[in-house]
Amino acid sequence: xxxxxxxxxxxxxxxxxxxxxxxxxxxxxxxxxxxxxxxxxxxxxxxxxxxxxxxxxxxxxxxxxxxxxxxxxxxxxxxxxxxxxxxxxxxxxxxxxxxxxxxxxxxxxxxxxxxxxxxxxxxxxxxxxxxxxxxxxxxxxxxxxxxxxxxxxxxxxxxxxxxxxxxxxxxx
Numbered sequence: 001x002x003x004x005x006x007x008x009x010x011x012x013x014x015x016x017x018x019x020x021x022x023x024x025x026x027x028x029x030x031x032x033x034x035x036x037x038x039x040x041x042x043x044x045x046x047x048x049x050x051x052x053x054x055x056x057x058x059x060x061x062x063x064x065x066x067x068x069x070x071x072x073x074x075x076x077x078x079x080x081x082x083x084x085x086x087x088x089x090x091x092x093x094x095x096x097x098x099x100x101x102x103x104x105x106x107x108x109x110x111x112x113x114x115x116x117x118x119x120x121x122x123x124x125x126x127x128x129x130x131x132x133x134x135x136x137x138x139x140x141x142x143x144x145x146x147x148x149x150x151x152x153x154x155x156x157x158x159x160x161x162x163x164x165x166x167x168x169x170x171x172x
Contacts, residue, residue, distance in 0.1 A: 016104045018066045023093055027051065028059050032087060035069065038130070039086040060085055076127075 022028050030049055034040060042060070046053045063069045068091055073081045096103040129150065135143035 018062070019093060020104065022063050022066055022068060025059070028063060031056070031059055031063070032068070035085055035087045039084040041082040041084050045085070
């Protein structure tokens with residue numbers, strides 16, 4: 001029995017009960033489905049699922065506490081900064097039930113989420129990109145040219161940032 005318990009708790013100090021609780025809730029699985037598509041903030045999730053923001057916040061907090069989600073705050077042009085939630089890594093939960101044992105394990109990748117937080121663009125850049133995507137999805141093919149223009153802009157910004165970094169390294 002001690003071996004079973006050790007397997008359940010794993011060597012990563014993860015609360016398997018909390019993982020099972022998160023995975024057992026349909027609303028939380030629905031939230032994860034949304035976040036697999038793109039990072040979102042509370043009101044977006046609330047609108048999409050037609051669930052109150054307070055309830056969404058509680059679900060997000062539970063999932064963030066067990067390490068399934070990460071969050072980052074981004075400034076927006078108008079209003080308060082927004083807290084975006086994301087699922088940056090795959091979550092693999094393995095449940096084995098046999099006549100004499102019950103074992104729950106998760107992949108180590110999930111436990112390293114805090115080290116791999118994705119950096120989101122600022123709120124206005126992200127909103128513009130999402131708007132372009134929406135228009136493309138609605139069949140407005142002229143938005144493809146706008147997307148190409150955005151990609152060129154981001155490429156140029158990246159090249160300039162790399163140049164500045166290289167120049168800085170050479171000075172020191």
